[in-house]
Amino acid sequence: MDDGIVPRSAPELLFQHLVASDSSLLTIEATCCEDGYVGRGASGEVWEAKYSSGRPPDQLEYEGVIALKILQYTLAGRRVDETTQNRFFKRVVKEVSLWSKLKHPNVLRLLGICLEGSKGYKRISIVMPLMENGSLVDYLQAHPNVDRLRLLRGMADGLTYLHGFDQPGPIIHGDLKCANVLIDGAGIPLLADFGFSMLMDEIRAEHITTTLLDINPRWAAPERLNPERxxxxxxxxxxxxxxxxxxxxxxxxxxxxxxxxxxxxxxxFP
Structure with missing residues (x-):
């Protein structure tokens, strides 16, 4: 196994696990568009995509442009042992399964999952709507006179929804900042990039050192940066x-x- 990289057969196994573990997850056949690179988040790269068949599945109630979030299988570029790798797989399964159940106007919608790539190398991808206005950072630069209070209210409403989720428990976003808030065509803010989002009890059960987490000190709480203190x-x-x-x-x-x-x-933080 290469440093920090899951063997090529792992995405196929994870994909099968995802489909088998949650019947509500919709399998979508899609591919990345050439020159469709959008950006990189905490969980992987995002690309504009197109349906392999040229049209959306009949079960999908969405006709807009889609994007693929290609999940990365490394932990801070480090070699991971089998136990850590399996724990990471479980986190991905939990994240995607949970995301599919979230329904709120200020939380980015999960459309489905797909297995993307060539025959030699497949990657698990999350299918979601492409936000034409980009992130809140991009939107504020393009629309400096926008009603910022309205945007902040939408973000707060989305976070309140996540914290109030009760089955099976509250959701912690864990990486909230303007770059992780996307803006749709109507100017509505949507919380996105749940790279560190998980149920509170799952967080407490895991033992992941802060060196494995991409923490940005500009937005992280003091206890996130220095928990021992x-x-x-x-x-x-x-x-x-x-x-x-x-x-x-x-x-x-x-x-x-x-x-x-x-x-x-x-x-x-002295």
Whole structure:
């Protein structure tokens, strides 16, 4: 096995597991468009895509342009043992299965899943609507006079929905910032990139060191950056409160058009 890379047969196995474990997940045959690269998030690359058959499946109640989020199978570029790899697989299964059940106007919709790539190498991809206005960062630059209070209210409503999810438990976003808020054609903000989103009890059950997580200090709560200082284990720092801190930093980013500077953050973390 290459450093940090899951064997090529693993995506096929994971795909079969996903389909078998949740009948509500819709399998969609799609491929990335040439020159369709959109960007990279915490969980993988995003590409504009097209249906392999030229039209959406009959079961899919969506006729807009789609995007593929190609999941990455590395943990900070490190070699992972089989136990860690299996835990990562379970997280992916949980993330996708849970996402398919989320229904809120301020949470990005999951359309389905697909197995993308050539015969020699297949990759698990999440199928979702393509947001033509890009991220909130892009939108604010293109529309500097937009009603920012309306955008912030939508973000807060989406986060309230995630935190109030009760079956099987509240959802922690874990990576809230303007880059992870997408804007649809009507200017509605949608929370996206659930790279670290998981149920609270699952977070507490996992033992993942902070070195494996792509934490950005501009948006992360103090206990996320230095859990030991607060008497916490790394997985215990993912809470509703840490999400609310990130929301506060995102509000600052929206109002000032740039995130809180690293030099100013040093005052918070001596």
């Amino acid at each position: 607060y008497g916490l284990k790394p997985h215990e720092a993912f809470t509703k409160a840490s999400d609310m801190y990130s929301l506060g930093m995102t509000i600052y980013e929206v109002c000032r058009c740039f995130p809180l500077g690293i030099c100013r953050l040093k005052a918070f």
